[in-house]
Amino acid sequence: MSEQYNESPNKKLVIKLVAIxxxxxxxxxxxxxxxxxxxxxxxxxxxxxxxxxxxEAIDIDKDRLITVEFITKTTTxxxxxxxxxxxxxxxxxxxxxxxxxxxxxxxxxDIVGQxxxxxxxxxxxxxxxxxxxxxxxxxxxxxxxxxxxxxxFYVDPQIPEELTxxxxxxxxxxxxxxxxxxxxxxxxxSE
Amino acid sequence: MxxxxxxxxxxxxxxxxxxxPTGIKRWLFTTNHKDIGSLYLWFSFIMFLTGGAMxxxxxxxxxxxxxQIVDPNFFNQMTTVxxxxxxxxxxxxxxxxxxxxxxxxxxxxxxxxLPRMNNWSFWILPFAFLILLSSLFLEGGGPAFxxxxxxxxxxxxxxxxxxxxxxxxxxxxISSIMGAINVVVTIWNMRAPxxxxxxxxxxxxxxxxTAFLLIAVMPVLAGxxxxxxxxxxxxxxxxxxxxxxxxxxxxxxxxxxxxPEVYIMILPAFGIISHIxxxxxxxxxxGYASMVYATASIALLSFIVWAHHMFTTGMPVAAEMFFMxxxxxxxxxxxVKVFNWVATMWRGSMTFEIPMLFAIAFVxxxxxxxxSGLMLAITPVDFQYHxxxxxxxxxxxxxxxxAVFSIxxxxxxxxxxxxxxxxxxxxxxxxxxxxxxxxxVLFFPMHFVGLAGMPRRIPDYALQxxxxxKWISIGGFAFGLSQLIFLALLIKxxxxxxxxxxxxxxxxxxxxxxxxxxxxxxxxxxxxxxxx
Numbered sequence: 001m002s003e004q005y006n007e008s009p010n011k012k013l014v015i016k017l018v019a020i021x022x023x024x025x026x027x028x029x030x031x032x033x034x035x036x037x038x039x040x041x042x043x044x045x046x047x048x049x050x051x052x053x054x055x056e057a058i059d060i061d062k063d064r065l066i067t068v069e070f071i072t073k074t075t076t077x078x079x080x081x082x083x084x085x086x087x088x089x090x091x092x093x094x095x096x097x098x099x100x101x102x103x104x105x106x107x108x109x110d111i112v113g114q115x116x117x118x119x120x121x122x123x124x125x126x127x128x129x130x131x132x133x134x135x136x137x138x139x140x141x142x143x144x145x146x147x148x149x150x151x152x153f154y155v156d157p158q159i160p161e162e163l164t165x166x167x168x169x170x171x172x173x174x175x176x177x178x179x180x181x182x183x184x185x186x187x188x189x190s191e
Numbered sequence: 192m193x194x195x196x197x198x199x200x201x202x203x204x205x206x207x208x209x210x211x212p213t214g215i216k217r218w219l220f221t222t223n224h225k226d227i228g229s230l231y232l233w234f235s236f237i238m239f240l241t242g243g244a245m246x247x248x249x250x251x252x253x254x255x256x257x258x259q260i261v262d263p264n265f266f267n268q269m270t271t272v273x274x275x276x277x278x279x280x281x282x283x284x285x286x287x288x289x290x291x292x293x294x295x296x297x298x299x300x301x302x303x304x305l306p307r308m309n310n311w312s313f314w315i316l317p318f319a320f321l322i323l324l325s326s327l328f329l330e331g332g333g334p335a336f337x338x339x340x341x342x343x344x345x346x347x348x349x350x351x352x353x354x355x356x357x358x359x360x361x362x363x364x365i366s367s368i369m370g371a372i373n374v375v376v377t378i379w380n381m382r383a384p385x386x387x388x389x390x391x392x393x394x395x396x397x398x399x400x401t402a403f404l405l406i407a408v409m410p411v412l413a414g415x416x417x418x419x420x421x422x423x424x425x426x427x428x429x430x431x432x433x434x435x436x437x438x439x440x441x442x443x444x445x446x447x448x449x450x451p452e453v454y455i456m457i458l459p460a461f462g463i464i465s466h467i468x469x470x471x472x473x474x475x476x477x478g479y480a481s482m483v484y485a486t487a488s489i490a491l492l493s494f495i496v497w498a499h500h501m502f503t504t505g506m507p508v509a510a511e512m513f514f515m516x517x518x519x520x521x522x523x524x525x526x527v528k529v530f531n532w533v534a535t536m537w538r539g540s541m542t543f544e545i546p547m548l549f550a551i552a553f554v555x556x557x558x559x560x561x562x563s564g565l566m567l568a569i570t571p572v573d574f575q576y577h578x579x580x581x582x583x584x585x586x587x588x589x590x591x592x593x594a595v596f597s598i599x600x601x602x603x604x605x606x607x608x609x610x611x612x613x614x615x616x617x618x619x620x621x622x623x624x625x626x627x628x629x630x631x632v633l634f635f636p637m638h639f640v641g642l643a644g645m646p647r648r649i650p651d652y653a654l655q656x657x658x659x660x661k662w663i664s665i666g667g668f669a670f671g672l673s674q675l676i677f678l679a680l681l682i683k684x685x686x687x688x689x690x691x692x693x694x695x696x697x698x699x700x701x702x703x704x705x706x707x708x709x710x711x712x713x714x715x716x717x718x719x720x721x722x723x
Contacts, residue, residue, distance in 0.1 A: 009380050010304050017372045021410050028414025028444060032429060035440050044507045045437070075433075116432045123507065173433030178426065 043126035046118040048168075051136060053129045060094040061157045067165040068128075068155070070099060078174040079107045080141070082115075085148070093157040101134065101170065104146035112140045112179040115170045124166035127159040135170065138179050219314070222306035223713065224291045229609075230313050231288025232602070236681070238280030238320065239595075243671050245273040250667035252650050253660050266650035267335035268327060274338030278456065279363045280320050282590065285598045286459040287312075287370045290398050293605065294374060296704040296711065297392045299383030299720045304376040312369035319362035326352040326359075337648060339449065342430035342441040346422040357420045364409045371405035374398055383703070385722030389480065392702055396483050397462030400490045404451045404458075407494075412448040415441065439504050446497035454493045456590060458486055460557075460597035461528055464550050466702070467604050468532050471547035472539025473699040478531040485524035485531075492521045502573045511570045518568040522561065529558055544697070545619040549600035552627055553593060560588025563638065578648075581641025587634045599626075599677070607692035610684045611710030618680040625673035632666030 039045035068091060070084035085100040105111055115135040119125035130136075134149035141147060212220060221227060248269045252260045261269070291309065295302055303309050326333035334356040336344035345353060378399045382391070391399075418441075421427040428434025430441045461482075469476045476482065498506060498514040506514075532554050541547070563585040567576055576582060607613050636659045641647075645656045652660065683689065692709040707715050 010376050013376050013379055014305070014372060017375060017406055020406050021368055021372075023410075024407055025410035025414050028411040029418075031411075031444050031447070032418075032440065035437070035443065042507075044510070045439075046505075050435075114433050120505075122505070171432065175433050178434065181426070 044122045046120055046122035046125045048117050048119060048125050048128050049130055052133070053131055055096055055129075055131045055154060058094045058154075059157065060092050062092055064093055065090045066093060066155050066159065066163070068153075069165065069167040070101075071167060071169045072101065072172070073169060074172045075174070078111075078113065078172055080105055080111065080113060080172060081146075082170075082172050084170075091155055093155045093159055096131065096152065096154045098132075098150055098152045101149045101151065102146065103139070103141060103149060103172075105141040105143055108143050110140065110142045110176070111174055112138050112176045114138050114173045114175040116173065118169050118171065120167045120169065121163075124159070124163050127156040127163070128166070128168065129154050129156055138175060140179070220310070222302070222310050224295050224303045224306070224309065225609075225711065225713065227303075227309050227313050228288045228290075228292030231284045231291060234313070234316060235281050235285035235288060235598075236678070238276050238284070240674065240678070241324075242273050242276035242281055243674060245269045245276070246667060247671050249273065250664040253652070254664040255661070256652055256654055256657050258651055261650070263650045264332055264335055267337075267648065268333045270648050271334045271337050271340075272323065272327065275323065275334070275360075276320065277590070278338065278452070279360075279367075280316075282456045282594050282598070283367060284316060286398075286401070286456075287367070289394075289459065289463070289598070289601055289605075290370070290374050292609065293704060294377055294395055294398060295381070296707065296715055297395050297702055298378065298381065298386055299703050299716045299722070300377060300381035301714060301716050301719075303373050304381055305373045308369050309373055312366045312373065315362050316366050319359045319366065322355050322362070323359040326355040329355075339445060340416070340419060341445070342419060342422065342438045345419050346430055349423065353423055354420060357416045360416045361413055364413045367405050368409050371402035371409075374402040375406070378402075383716070383719040383722055389483070390722060392462075393465035393476065393479070393482055394459065394462035397458045397465075397486050400486050401455050401458045404455050404490055404493070408448045408451045408455075411444065412452075415444045415448065418444075439501075442501050442504060443498070446500045447494075449500065450497040451490070451493040453589075454489055456594050457557075458490065460553070460594050461486060463597045463601045463604075464532060464553055465528075467546045467550040467600055468535050468554075470604075470697050470699040470701070471544060471550075472536045472541050474535055474539040476531070477534035477537075478527070481527055482531055485527040488524040489521060492517065492524070496521065499568055499573075502570050503577045515568055515570045519565065522565055525561060529554060529561075544603075545614075545616070545623055546600045546604035548623050548627075549596050549603065552623075553596045553600060556588055556592035556596070556630075560585055560590075560593055563588065575644075576641065578646055579641040580637040580645045580647055583647050584634050584637035584641055587637070591634065592630055596626075602681075604697075605704070606681075606684055607696045608704060608709050608711055610687055610689075611692055612684060612687050612689035613692050614684045615680055615689060618676055618683070622673060622676040622680060625676065626670060629666050629669035629673055633663055633670050634666070636663050636666075 039047060067088060069088045070086060072082045072084050074080055074082050081102070081104040083102050085102055089097060089099060091097050101115075103113070117130075117133075117135050119128055130151065130153045132150060132152035134151060139147075139149065218226065218230060221230075246269075248261060249266065252258075252266055291303065294300075323333070329350075329352045331350035331352060333352055334340065334345070334349065336349055340356070345356075378391070378395055418427070418429040422429050422431060422436075428436040430436045430438045432438060465476055465482055496514055496518045498510065499518045502511055502514075536551075543551075563581065567573055567582065567585055603614060603619060640652075640656045640659045640663075643656065645652050694708055695705045696709060697705075703716075703720060704711070706720075
C-alpha cells in the first residue's frame with residue numbers, strides 16, 4: 001500500500017531525522033567539554049586552576065586588602081582528619097602568600113587522598129592563582145601518619161573592587177582504588 | 192499490489208481484507224495503525240494502574256507520621272518507579288497511542304508511514320518496563336534515587352541494579368524516538384491532497400511539534416543515562432568531582448532533556464482540548480493560527496528554561512534572572528491558549544457530555560497548575576518552595592489534571608469511533624465526578640503542606656502535617672479506586688456493549704475521522720479524500 005505514496009521522500013526524511021537523533025546524542029556528550037569551557041570563560045563554577053601558575057613579579061596593590069577564608073571538608077567514607085592551619089588571611093592583591101593544611105590518616109590502611117578546591121562566590125575563582133597546591137596531585141598517606149601540606153597563591157590585582165572576601169573550600173576524597181588502578185597500569189607500561 | 196494508479200486501488204483494497212491474522216499473532220505482527228494504537232493505549236492504561244498502585248503504597252505510608260508500612264529504602268523505590276512509570280509508561284505511550292489511532296484518520300492517510308517500525312516501537316516497550324519492574328525484586332532493590340536520577344545518588348550511592356534502570360531507559364527512549372520519527376514522516380508526506388499546513392487539525396499540529404521535541408531531547412536523555420552507567424560501572428568521572436567531573440553538570444544535562452520533556456507531555460493535551468471544546472460549544476476553534484504559533488513558541492522556549500529546576504545550586508544572579516524571565520515568558524503563549532479555549536466557549540451552544548466535562552476540568556485545573564508554576568519560577572521564593580510538596584502539587588496539577596485528564600477526555604471523545612458503541616454514560620458520570628472531587632482532595636492540600644515546609648520524597652514527616660496528609664491519602668485512595676470505574680467502562684465498551692454510535696457521533700464534531708463509519712473500518716482512506 002505504501003507504494004501508492006512515493007517511497008523515496010519517506011526515506012530521505014527518515015535519514016534526516018535519524019541524523020538529528022545521532023547529532024543530539026553527540027551533543028549530549030559535547031555538553032561535557034562545553035560546560036567546562038563555558039565555566040572557564042565566565043568563571044561561574046568556582047573552579048580554580050588545575051596546574052601551577054608561575055608567579056612573575058607584578059605590582060602589589062598595597063591599598064587594598066582581600067580577606068581569603070579556608071574551609072575543609074571530607075566526603076563520606078574518607079576517614080582523614082583534615083584542617084586548615086590558617087582559617088582566614090588578609091592579603092594584598094599581587095602578593096605571594098603561603099598557607100598550610102594539616103592531615104592525619106587514623107585508619108588502619110594506607111589511603112590516597114585527592115583534594116578538590118571550590119571558590120565561593122564563584123566569580124572570584126578566576127582571580128585566585130595557585131602557584132603551588134597539594135590539590136594538583138594525589139596525596140598518599142600511610143596508616144597512622146600525619147602531614148602538613150602547603151598551598152601558595154596570589155590574588156590577581158584585576159579582582160573587582162566589590163569582591164573583598166572570598167572562601168576557598170577544599171573537599172577531600174578517598175581515591176585509593178582509582179590510584180591503585182593507575183599505578184598498576186603505569187607499572188605495566190614501564191615493564 | 193504495486194501501482195501508483197488509482198484504477199487498481201480496488202483490488203488492493205480487497206487484497207488486504209483476506210490477510211488479517213487472528214489471535215495473538217494479529218497483535219504481535221500487526222502493522223495496522225489502529226491495532227498498534229489500541230496496544231499502546233491498553234499498555235499505557237495497565238502502566239497507569241501499576242504506577243497508581245505504587246502511589247497507593249506511598250500514600251498509605253504517609254497516612255500517618257512515623258514509619259509503619261514500608262521501610263525507607265522501599266519507599267524511595269516507590270517514589271522513583273512511580274515517577275518513571277507514569278512519565279514514560281503511562282502518559283507518553285498514551286499520547287503515542289492516540290497519535291497512531293488518530294493522525295492517519297485526521298489527515299486522510301491509509302496508515303502510518305513506517306508501519307513495520309511502528310510495530311517494533313510498540314513491542315520493545317513492554318520489555319523496557321519488565322526490566323525496570325524486575326529490578327525491584329533484586330537484592331538491594333531497584334532504583335531509589337528519584338525519577339530525576341541525580342548524580343551522585345544514581346552513581347555513588349545507587350543499588351547494583353542501576354544498570355537495569357539505565358537499559359530500560361535506553362529502550363524507552365528508542366521506542367519514543369521511533370514513534371516520533373514515524374509521526375513526523377506521516378504528517379510530512381501523507382496528508383490528503385488539499386490539506387495544507389494551516390488546515391491541519393490541532394491535534395496533528397501539536398503532535399508534529401511534540402515529535403520534533405522528542406527527536407531533539409530523547410537522545411540527550413540516552414546520553415546522560417549512559418554517562419551514569421559509565422560513571423558507576425566503568426570508572427569514568429563525568430559527575431564525580433574527585434576525578435575532575437561535576438555533579439551539577441548532571442543536572443544541567445538532565446534538565447536540558449527534562450524541561451522539553453514536560454512540554455512533550457502537555458502539547459498533545461492542548462491539541463486534544465482544542466478538538467473537544469469546539470465540538471461541544473458548537474463553534475469553530477477561536478484563533479486557530481494563534482494556537483499553532485503558541486504551540487511552536489512554547490516548544491522553542493522550552494529549550495532555554497531548564498535551569499529553573501536548579502535555582503538552589505548556587506548559580507550567579509544574572510543566570511537566575513535570565514531563567515526566571517524566560518520561564519515567565521512561557522506563560523504568554525500558554526495564556527493565549529487558555530483564552531482561546533475560553534473564547535471558543537463564549538456564547539457557544541454548550542452541552543456537557545463527559546468529554547466536555549473533562550475538557551473544562553482540564554482548562555480550570557491545568558491553569559491552577561500553571562499558576563503555581565509561575566510562583567515557582569520566581570527565583571527568590573523558589574528557595575522556600577524547592578523540593579517541598581508545593582512542587583509535588585504543581586506538577587501533579589499539570590500532569591494528572593492536565594495530561595491525564597486530557598487523555599481521559601480523548602478516550603471518551605473518540606471511544607465511540609473506535610468501538611462503534613457509546614460508552615456507559617452512568618459509569619462515565621461516576622468516573623468523572625469521583626475523579627474530579629478526589630483529585631482535588633488529593634493534590635490541593637499539598638500546596639499548604641508544601642508552603643509550610645514539608646519536604647518531598649521523605650517517608651516520614653513532622654506532626655503538624657498529620658491532618659492534611661490524612662486528607663491527601665484519603666483523596667489518593669478515592670482517586671485510585673475511581674479509575675477502576677474507568678476500567679469497567681472501557682471493558683464494557685470494548686465488548687461493544689452499548690448504543691450503536693452514528694458516524695459523526697457528536698453533532699458538533701468536525702474532521703475527517705467523523706466522516707468514516709463507526710466503528711472505524713480496519714482500513715480507512717485507501718483512496719485519499721480531497722480536502723476543499
